[in-house]
Amino acid sequence: MATPFNKWFRLVGTPLLGLLLYLTVYYIDPRSFEQDAHYHGDDAWQTYCLDIVAALFGAFLLSETSFWIIEELNRLISWENHPAWRALVQLVTLTVASIVLIWLLVLGITWLEDPAYQYTETDLLSIRQTIVFGSLMALFINAIHTGEYFFGRWRTTTLEAERLRRESAEAQLQALRSxxxxxxxxxxxxxxxxxxxxxxxxxxxxxxxxxxxxxxxxxxxxxxxxxxxxxxxxxxxxxxxxxxxxxxxxxxxxxxxxxxxxxxxxxxxxxxxxxxxxxxxxxxxxxxxxxxxxxxxxxxxxxxxxxxxxxxxxxxxxxxxxxxxxxxxxxxxxxxxxxxxxxxxxxxxxxxxxxxxxx
Structure with a gap:
């Protein structure tokens, strides 16, 4: 079920995380960009645009997959009954899913190349870095969603406690009036x-x-x-x-x-x-x-x-x-x-x- 938080995250959070992922990889290892001929010359902007689109698309896939996994886990393992087990399963599942998605995204880009692109050691290093940061992004989504869930539960519990307090106060008032x-x-x-x-x-x-x-x-x-x-x-x-x-x-x-x-x-x-x-x-x-x-x-x-x-x-x-x-x-x-x-x-x-x- 799409919550206001999920809608906000899709519209704002996911694009920001995609750009953050791309910029992080760029600033961690700028040499890999400097040594790649695709990032130089008149057509360099196309390569940068393709990278940014790929980063945004990857972030979208990661966030949507994370939301889907979290929704399924909500149905299978409740936080209330098994909090530790739920946290462990969610952490492992999101990490594995992020690695698989990034590899699939890399393979998809390779498949679209004509002729097929041959990755160098520098490229493979960048891919490994992307996988690491993608996994961190998945963990960040996990932390944000989990925090939002517990904040929502706390707010619901607080409102329920306030409602019960008012009902109790009203009952006491009625008893006093009687x-x-x-x-x-x-x-x-x-x-x-x-x-x-x-x-x-x-x-x-x-x-x-x-x-x-x-x-x-x-x-x-x-x-x-x-x-x-x-x-x-x-x-x-x-x-x-x-x-x-x-x-x-x-x-x-x-x-x-x-x-x-x-x-x-x-x-x-x-x-x-x-x-x-x-x-x-x-x-x-x-x-x-x-x-x-x-x-x-x-x-x-x-x-x-x-x-x-x-x-x-x-x-x-x-x-x-x-x-x-x-x-x-x-x-x-x-x-x-x-x-x-x-x-x-x-x-x-x-x-x-x-x-x-x-x-």
Missing amino acids: QLDPHFLFNNLNTLLNVVEETPEQAADFVTNLSMVYRAVLQQQEQPLVTLAQELRLAQSYLYLLEKRFGKGFHADIDVPDAWHDRKLPPLTLQLLLENAVKHNSFTASKPLHIQIESTEPDRLTVRNNRQPKPANGVHLTDLEPSGIGLKNIDNRYRLLGQQRPLVHKTETEFSVQLPLLL
Whole structure:
């Protein structure tokens, strides 16, 4: 099968090798040309032209024969299964083929002569030199073709590895996204239970907003990225649910310019950060939880809240959820997308996350 490399070699490589072969023989032993009467006089140019044509034709025969032998060996002896044996057989076969071809070419030129040309010792020396350089040319073709083959295999393997890496990353992204559904539903059903118990008249309102949020979650979870505008709409709906539940114990503000709304980030990122803040802090009407969503640096969105860690059996909960949902989930999704990672800052009184916004 003609590969782009084979086509290039036929059009460019073979003629160059033919000329190189002729010039090498000429400069190695210029005396053989000087002593031959055919290379002097008014008709000398015809002899040089015949030599060049013969060199080009010989190079063409060598390259085509080499390609044919290599194709047959590809069918009979694979590089993958028998690399050493394949290299040895290819080396010997191409060398023998080059010697035979050059002898046949010499005999053909002799046969075309009328009367038959009688070779001198000088001619035979030139022929032996031509055979040596022809064999080297065959070996060069062998090296070039073998290098091209292994480069092609390396490139194919690299592309395949990259494809598998992307598929693996996509599978991991899908697995991470799939964690969000049960987590989100579980938390909000608990919230709904509290609303029904405490303010049943607001239950219908809460269910309506919950359905709007859940619809947005279902629509976005299959997407690797969503716009900031979509995330903010979902965050506003979710904040409504939280404010209904916690009343004066919960406050949230959003301060993001409209010019940023076309930027992108992984879906449900803000919702996860809001959940994280609520889950790991204790707050009341006298000590409310304040959450601020704002643009503070170029290409970054900051979500911050005051820290009032919730104690669990006398030990404060960490800001990273051990189950992997929350900040760890967000960090993994940015990592698998090959993007900058979120920056987490924590002090005694404040916790903030800076999210990279993507173009």
